Amino acid sequence: MPLSTGHSAGRKTHELPSDSSQESYQTSQFNLACRFQYSGGSEKAFAADNLGVDAVLGPKGSPLQITLNALFHLEEMPGKIKWTYYKKVLKHPLVEQGIPFISGHSYGGFRVNAVGDDFFTKFEYQPGQRFSFEAADGGSGHLSETKSEAIAGAEAAKLLGIKLGDTFNPTCGVNAGDPVHKHDFIKFVGIMAPTGTAHDRAIFIPLKSFYSLEGHGSAVQEMADDEDSREISGAYLKLKHIRRGALHPGIQELKYDINQSQGAQLVIPAEVLPRLYKIIGWADTMISGIALMVLGLSCIFLFSSLMAALRERRRDIALFRCLGATRRTVFGLMLTESALTSLFGALAGLIPGHVLVGIAAHYIKIESGLHFSPLFISSADIWMIPAALLLGILIGFLPAFQAYRLGALTNINKEN
Amino acid sequence: MIKKIFTAFICSSLMTLSVYAHDHKEGEHKSAHGGCLNAICECEVGHAEVKLEGDTLKVWFVGGGSDTLKAVKIPDKELILSVVPEGAAAQSLILKAVPNELSEESVGNCSQFAAKADFLKGVKKFTATGTVTFKGKKQPLRIEYPEGYDPDEDEDHDHDHKDKKEEKK
Numbered sequence: 001m002p003l004s005t006g007h008s009a010g011r012k013t014h015e016l017p018s019d020s021s022q023e024s025y026q027t028s029q030f031n032l033a034c035r036f037q038y039s040g041g042s043e044k045a046f047a048a049d050n051l052g053v054d055a056v057l058g059p060k061g062s063p064l065q066i067t068l069n070a071l072f073h074l075e076e077m078p079g080k081i082k083w084t085y086y087k088k089v090l091k092h093p094l095v096e097q098g099i100p101f102i103s104g105h106s107y108g109g110f111r112v113n114a115v116g117d118d119f120f121t122k123f124e125y126q127p128g129q130r131f132s133f134e135a136a137d138g139g140s141g142h143l144s145e146t147k148s149e150a151i152a153g154a155e156a157a158k159l160l161g162i163k164l165g166d167t168f169n170p171t172c173g174v175n176a177g178d179p180v181h182k183h184d185f186i187k188f189v190g191i192m193a194p195t196g197t198a199h200d201r202a203i204f205i206p207l208k209s210f211y212s213l214e215g216h217g218s219a220v221q222e223m224a225d226d227e228d229s230r231e232i233s234g235a236y237l238k239l240k241h242i243r244r245g246a247l248h249p250g251i252q253e254l255k256y257d258i259n260q261s262q263g264a265q266l267v268i269p270a271e272v273l274p275r276l277y278k279i280i281g282w283a284d285t286m287i288s289g290i291a292l293m294v295l296g297l298s299c300i301f302l303f304s305s306l307m308a309a310l311r312e313r314r315r316d317i318a319l320f321r322c323l324g325a326t327r328r329t330v331f332g333l334m335l336t337e338s339a340l341t342s343l344f345g346a347l348a349g350l351i352p353g354h355v356l357v358g359i360a361a362h363y364i365k366i367e368s369g370l371h372f373s374p375l376f377i378s379s380a381d382i383w384m385i386p387a388a389l390l391l392g393i394l395i396g397f398l399p400a401f402q403a404y405r406l407g408a409l410t411n412i413n414k415e416n
Numbered sequence: 417m418i419k420k421i422f423t424a425f426i427c428s429s430l431m432t433l434s435v436y437a438h439d440h441k442e443g444e445h446k447s448a449h450g451g452c453l454n455a456i457c458e459c460e461v462g463h464a465e466v467k468l469e470g471d472t473l474k475v476w477f478v479g480g481g482s483d484t485l486k487a488v489k490i491p492d493k494e495l496i497l498s499v500v501p502e503g504a505a506a507q508s509l510i511l512k513a514v515p516n517e518l519s520e521e522s523v524g525n526c527s528q529f530a531a532k533a534d535f536l537k538g539v540k541k542f543t544a545t546g547t548v549t550f551k552g553k554k555q556p557l558r559i560e561y562p563e564g565y566d567p568d569e570d571e572d573h574d575h576d577h578k579d580k581k582e583e584k585k
Binding site for chain 1: 448449486509516517518519520521527535
């Protein structure tokens with residue numbers, strides 16, 4: 001590196017500031033990289049999915065639980081709502097579209113949801129984007145035509161090795177050990193093109209299939225034809241918008257009216273998800289705090305290492321000066337050394353940070369179904385590199401200035 | 417090293433707590449329909465949310481404290497209010513129960529009341545008094561529009577809530 005003159009053969013060589021300072025710097029950047037990945041990745045994982053649904057009509061219970069179940073195929077619905085009530089909500093002038101669904105079944109660890117027919121033709125998983133079965137998009141097959149036909153999400157199909165024409169027996173429940181509908185064989189007739197949303201990790205059957213599953217008993221089977229007794233888990237609602245895509249202000253009154261009912265509530269994911277971020281924010285703040293502490297300590301280590309290195313190299317610097325190096329050159333060399341140490345520390349922390357996210361993503365996906373990508377680069381990641389460089393320059397400024405002021409003649413004969 | 421990690425953990429925990437303490441606000445009273453909230457009785461047993469739209473006066477009965485987004489159903493079929501617009505004489509106004517289908521209400525089990533009257537047109541400020549059967553008791557109702565009414569602010573609200581507990585005993 002810059003200040004290694006090589007003249008001191010036989011004596012100890014002066015190298016970069018101590019390894020510990022670079023390691024601690026690396027650790028702090030690693031912490032920060034993980035924190036930004038966790039925070040940015042989790043927000044991305046949730047935010048991308050709530051688009052396309054303005055509100056969810058669900059049973060009484062936790063709004064967060066309803067949002068997670070309806071949009072992310074996690075958790076369980078806290079109850080059921082009456083079909084007749086759903087029909088009443090559909091008549092409200094602010095409600096443009098409703099798609100009923102029933103959750104609570106699974107197959108191979110993936111949720112099996114019964115959905116209204118409009119789900120595949122009218123539901124927009126993101127503004128203007130509907131589910132596709134086109135081969136060009138990565139899909140195959142067609143919509144369910146009979147009640148014993150199912151459609152698989154792209155990821156569920158890939159991970160379970162589902163092919164068109166395969167049959168399966170849904171499990172009545174979402175937990176291990178729940179009973180299986182042994183006599184109900186449902187055939188896969190379609191595989192949806194990837195959407196990048198949680199719907200890729202689910203299997204869908206027609207609404208009527210749910211009521212007619214053999215194990216559900218006569219009371220549930222009657223619901224297939226008798227709408228008055230029919231129950232659903234909830235419904236995706238598309239509501240009236242005003243200019244610039246904002247929800248109609250009357251939504252709050254609609255929400256109030258529905259929430260006064262005995263068995264239903266209106267959940268607006270755009271209101272619920274920020275609360276979820278707030279809960280996650282606790283962990284987020286903790287990780288940030290620890291990362292910043294380590295960063296602070298690393299800066300102190302780097303500074304003290306540079307000062308120690310300067311003391312050790314006084315003779316080298318003096319020799320350098322005698323050989324023709326100007327004060328500015330010495331100043332520049334010290335500053336470059338500090339900046340490069342900081343930069344390499346940042347890079348050496350960022351890379352393992354992303355690698356760790358890549359390893360953890362697999363387990364997070366299994367546990368929660370959320371998708372984290374190690375390739376996701378947040379804006380904070382990008383800013384971290386120039387910030388590390390700048391921090392290195394700031395830390396190195398004082399040692400560089402000391403080197404700048406070092407007298408060549410007074411230090412040439414000094415032993416280290 | 418362990419000491420450093422422990423210190424860092426304690427510091428970051430304190431930082432987190434201070435952030436939480438800063439963010440935490442006391443429960444605010446929200447009105448679901450953008451109207452003004454008028455407390456019923458002392459200690460906010462409930463509220464009457466009032467909104468004047470042109471010549472129509474709407475009243476929703478909601479919960480007390482910060483429970484203002486929860487309707488309280490009233491057995492009365494109508495409310496009789498004595499309305500005093502600012503700078504005008506008192507007028508009697510009969511508000512009828514307006515059951516909301518989505519709230520599964522019916523006349524006699526309804527939280528929303530409304531009335532139309534020509535004298536309400538252009539009124540910016542008024543007070544109104546009457547009575548309402550609220551949570552099983554006949555309670556006096558006072559409305560101050562558009563500021564809202566809170567008897568606990570009016571009088572010295574320093575009575576001890578222990579009195580109520582003793583009464584129950």
